[in-house]
Amino acid sequence: MATRRQRDRIFVAFEGGSENAFAAWLQELCNEQHLNVHLDRPRRMSGGDPLALVECALKARQRSKQGAGLGHRQSCLLIDTDRLDDGSPRSCEAIDLAAREKLVLIRQRPCFEAILLRMHPGHERAVPATSHAALFELKRVWPDYQKPPTRYQLAGRFTFAHLRHLAAVEPEIARLLAILGLPTE
Numbered sequence: 001m002a003t004r005r006q007r008d009r010i011f012v013a014f015e016g017g018s019e020n021a022f023a024a025w026l027q028e029l030c031n032e033q034h035l036n037v038h039l040d041r042p043r044r045m046s047g048g049d050p051l052a053l054v055e056c057a058l059k060a061r062q063r064s065k066q067g068a069g070l071g072h073r074q075s076c077l078l079i080d081t082d083r084l085d086d087g088s089p090r091s092c093e094a095i096d097l098a099a100r101e102k103l104v105l106i107r108q109r110p111c112f113e114a115i116l117l118r119m120h121p122g123h124e125r126a127v128p129a130t131s132h133a134a135l136f137e138l139k140r141v142w143p144d145y146q147k148p149p150t151r152y153q154l155a156g157r158f159t160f161a162h163l164r165h166l167a168a169v170e171p172e173i174a175r176l177l178a179i180l181g182l183p184t185e
Contacts, residue, residue, distance in 0.1 A: 007038040010180060011064060011075040013045060013057035013103075017148030018112050019078045024151035026180060029160050035181045040064050040072060050084045050094035053077065058101055074179045076104040080111040082131050104179065107172050113138045115173070116145070119162040124169050 042060035114134035
């Protein structure tokens with residue numbers, strides 16, 4: 001009888017429902033590429049400022065390890081830069097804590113809606129200055145966008161090629177794809 005190889009577990013935490021849908025879509029892309037990975041996503045994240053988000057992600061990662069009895073190959077947190085890069089003491093502490101605990105911060109400049117905007121052809125290099133501007137521009141190219149999107153809406157709107165085009169100009173997305181084992185070319 002053939003034995004099935006255990007999937008590598010990758011912990012992917014996020015700020016909210018939009019990123020949760022994105023992570024679910026990423027799992028589908030991993031499956032389509034026949035990668036033997038499981039994206040371990042926390043069911044609920046709470047927190048507001050970057051330090052609270054990092055602390056919450058670390059607690060969720062610990063609970064996940066205890067529940068499954070298995071470790072993670074990698075751990076990351078998708079986090080908006082509009083607050084992470086404000087230079088505040090709590091933001092600096094969040095960055096230091098994540099580094100100490102080997103939690104990779106995947107910076108979304110300035111927010112997740114900007115990532116969605118930049119997956120649209122011709123907008124890969126557009127980096128809105130604020131979260132408000134990112135949402136405004138996203139709604140110009142995706143008029144019926146509503147927050148949070150579902151993974152089905154993301155899969156219906158974007159392909160892996162859209163994500164790879166963004167990764168070609170956005171190092172943080174390229175870094176995320178590398179963590180997952182998804183090819184960037």
